[in-house]
Amino acid sequence: MTDGNPVDSVETMFGTPAAPTLWLSPMEGVTDPPFRHICKGYGADILVTEFISSEALIRNAKKSFDKMAFEPSDAPTAIQIFGHDEKSLCEAAELAAARKPAFVDINWGCPVRKVVSKGAGAGILRDIPRMVSVTAAVVRQLAPLGMPVTVKTRLGWDFSDLPIVEAAERLQDVGIACIGIHGRTRSQLYAGEADYTLIKAVKENPRMRIPVIANGDIDAGPKAKAVLDYTGADGLLIGRAAMGNPWIFTQIKHYLSTGEELPLPDLATRKAACLAHFAALVAHYGPVVGGQLIKIHYSGYFKGLSGFKPFKAQLMRTADYAEAADILEEYRLSMA
Ligand SMILES: Cc1cc2nc3c(=O)[nH]c(=O)nc-3n(C[C@H](O)[C@H](O)[C@H](O)COP(=O)(O)O)c2cc1C
Incomplete structure (x- = not known):
């Protein structure tokens, strides 16, 4: 079976x-x-x-x-x-x-x-x-x-x-x-x-x-x-x-x-996971579709973190992996 x-x-x-x-x-x-x-x-x-x-x-x-x-x-x-x-x-x-x-x-x-x-x-x-x-x-x-x-x-x-x-x-x-x-x-x-x-x-x-x-x-x-x-x-x-x-x-x-709660992953970990997800979507669907599909996941990956809103707006305007990686790096630096 x-x-x-x-x-x-x-x-x-x-x-x-x-x-x-x-x-x-x-x-x-x-x-x-x-x-x-x-x-x-x-x-x-x-x-x-x-x-x-x-x-x-x-x-x-x-x-x-x-x-x-x-x-x-x-x-x-x-x-x-x-x-x-x-x-x-x-x-x-x-x-x-x-x-x-x-x-x-x-x-x-x-x-x-x-x-x-x-x-x-x-x-x-x-x-x-x-x-x-x-x-x-x-x-x-x-x-x-x-x-x-x-x-x-x-x-x-x-x-x-x-x-x-x-x-x-x-x-x-x-x-x-x-x-x-x-x-x-x-x-x-x-x-x-x-x-x-x-x-x-x-x-x-x-x-x-x-x-x-x-x-x-x-x-x-x-x-x-x-x-x-x-x-x-x-x-x-x-x-x-x-x-x-x-x-x-x-x-x-x-x-x-x-009986213990793990802390939520930090921003660098979330960014890496989000980009790995983006890459997996691109590998599976190709860059055009993959670049659109990642968009439903952005809010979740950065939920509860301050200062994400303007960066999310930028991310929603691109379907390009390299551009999204740059935006997320800017966000990370802005929070460092
Ligand atoms: C975007 C979205 C799509 C869903 N699609 C399905 C589906 O294809 N099949 C299904 O059985 N349930 C579907 N559900 C329901 C979820 O599997 C789940 O039963 C529901 O969201 C409640 O669980 P949660 O509070 O953990 O999200 C969907 C839910 C959402 C939010």
Whole structure:
């Protein structure tokens, strides 16, 4: 199953409460191969591609196939797919499985209107029987390949209907290997604070046997520990807090093992990491696209540091690596 993506054991790969895993949460336009590789280097245990349209995959769209690429050294990497049509999802899951990821994840959590309006992503949370039957079909499709299927979802569509405890159990019963839960409803989008009460309830359901991964607003060691302690989860999915701060995985691991918070990296370290990221994007996409893609990461790399604003404005006006390196050096000198 995993010759391109070796893992010790499927049973422990997802984590346990005693040895929780830290996942890089899938993020469209962010968790591309260069960023995943960087996060792996700073301690992410499991990497997930951004969501990939099942319809695009079965229509052989090159861009979507490119999103599935990963280096064997970045194992375990999972491929996440989304869609609304059972047949397309099954076919796409098989195309994803052919890349030999550690597992295939189904996105049942994306809140974006054009996704949910078709019944894909979090749209499925209004129809749990369909969520269960479509997931079961994907599990059946990949079972002969020995490829695990997982689900990432939210608490429910809105606060009037929070089906996650029952849904998680039913998804388990049709054969998913692990479930990731973002502690928000679809209607919240990203507003308000993530609520872990129902993630704890899923984990405490005596009929649940599969690992449960908690997600939402985890941005530092103390928060990670609090969420793990409260929910009893087997791991954490970390999304936005990793943008421009791939050290988050090291920081959380250090905190979980010592109870001490590591200091944030200094400006010189952040500058070096940002430029290494820029170089990796250029190597992967070429200078034009790479020079644009780094721009979403600048704020994260220099978050909380004073005096960055005018330099960020300059950085946003260039896509050239050498020019960006000069601007960042000027910034460093201005702060020295
Ligand atoms: C820019 C962006 C893109 C995202 N794309 C995806 C995606 O492709 N698949 C997915 O399951 N979730 C996606 N998410 C949701 C995140 O994986 C995560 O569930 C959410 O941001 C909450 O976790 P966080 O507070 O750690 O960021 C995305 C989030 C952001 C901010």
